[in-house]
Amino acid sequence: MRVRALETVLTEKGYVDPAALDAIVEAYETKIGPRNGARVVAKAWADPAFKQALLDDATKAIGTLGHVSRVGDHLIAVENTPQRHNMVVCTLCSCYPWEMLGLPPVWYKASPYRSRAVKDPRGVLADFGVTLPKDTEIRVWDSTAETRFLVLPMRPAGTEGWSEERLAEIVTRDSMIGTGLPKAAP
């Protein structure tokens, strides 16, 4: 709240422009918090036992990896399947697993994203360039300060036998929010 208060006062007095601040912060998007999400997803793809543990209790499963200092108190992993695509929304930036994904993108905090994601998830996905088969159900999860969600995207075809490191490279941030898909295998 101290940072917010300062920003409010400085903006009112015309000393800073919130859009300019966002631009500076965005430049550091990948520098904030360890970007562990991709490694977790890659491990789940490569290791069925870990995947099961992750879906059972994500906080606990990620805790066993040792390299994550802290995740949200209650992190839930939701798995994408051909039948169901998961998408996560919340307008409060505290409701974002930034320990896993880094800084939330600016659009994620914007109210148009949240209201449209609930009413018209297919339209939002289309804006992100994602088209899903008509019979795929889209489930939208609303994060709370206590419960955060991590989307486990489907492993792309053509990645059989890849190492976890190589798999982690194709896991995008947006694919773990559900507004994107992993990069296709070359």
Add this chain to the structure above:
Amino acid sequence: MSSSAIALATSEVPGIPQDEDGPVFREPWEAQAFAMTLALYDRGLFTWGEWAATLADEIKRAQAAGDPDTGETYYSHWLAALERMVAEKGVATTQTLHRTRDAWDHACDRTPHGQPIELRASDFHD
């Protein structure tokens, strides 16, 4: 904000946590505090020399008060220095900052989950 401005900041201000590509942050608010400082520097509110002196003073003060000095609290000192700089330069008084902080706390408490927190005039109390 050009990358050269950021490079100048990191060379003039000691102790900014960074890797080979530039500053790193542990939590989003730290980046926000850093960005505000850059924006104010850009407007000519202070020089990096002044900033470094104020920050060093805040760190010294915190250490005297028992701060562990492990680097984890670096941005708490940064924020304290920023609040002080803003007050010393006559941009906003400490009272205004406190009042606004209380207003944000109030807005936070009354906003139901899932809705954007917005500050209203009614959140301010004297």
